[in-house]
Amino acid sequence: AIWMTQSPSLVSASTGDRVTISCRMSQGISSYLAWYQQKPGKAPELLIYAASTLQSGVPSRFSGSGSGTDFTLTISCLQSEDFATYYCQQYYSFPLTFGGGTKVEIK
């Protein structure tokens, strides 16, 4: 299985801040990486797939980058509705796996 290390596990930030979340793979996965946002009590929502492609309807302040083993999710200007938990997910091989999550909380 491909192991994923997501960091940090917690980010304390203010509205307007730039936030960066990292996801590192135990082996190369090309660009087969997705990012999700999950709010308490809700199902996750797809933000980005193929490492850097924005899912339809997702605001442009979200962006993704990377390939191989190192990936980044950036929120350029944090909005109140962005306080949530974020997960990366690899779909290069089975079993599909998720990172441990990053909670973005209000500072």
Added chain:
Amino acid sequence: EMQLVESGGGLVQPGGSLRLSCAASGFTFSSYWMNWVRQAPGKGLEWVANIKQDGGEKYYVDSVKGRFTISRDNAQNSLYLQMNSLRAEDTAVFYCARSKKGGGHNFDFWGRGTLVTVSS
């Protein structure tokens, strides 16, 4: 409007069985790979299993192999997860999720989930 509605969760004793269902509507169900993803209380996401459009391919996470079986009925627009020999560590919210068409196994649409609690 697209919908995925899970049902069948509940309280079950260790060693027991449960069958989850996911009813799909608002899209062509038979055109998509479908998945089950779970989340233990206060924990992260774990992919459980998926199934190809025609049911001809199925994949599972190691921890459920031999205990869980994924299936689908395209005529009924439904996805299922038969769970046997349940353990306390299977306690989780189980989500039904659709694989993005042509985009690989990332999940572009999710249900609201159904809670499975394994406890005596």
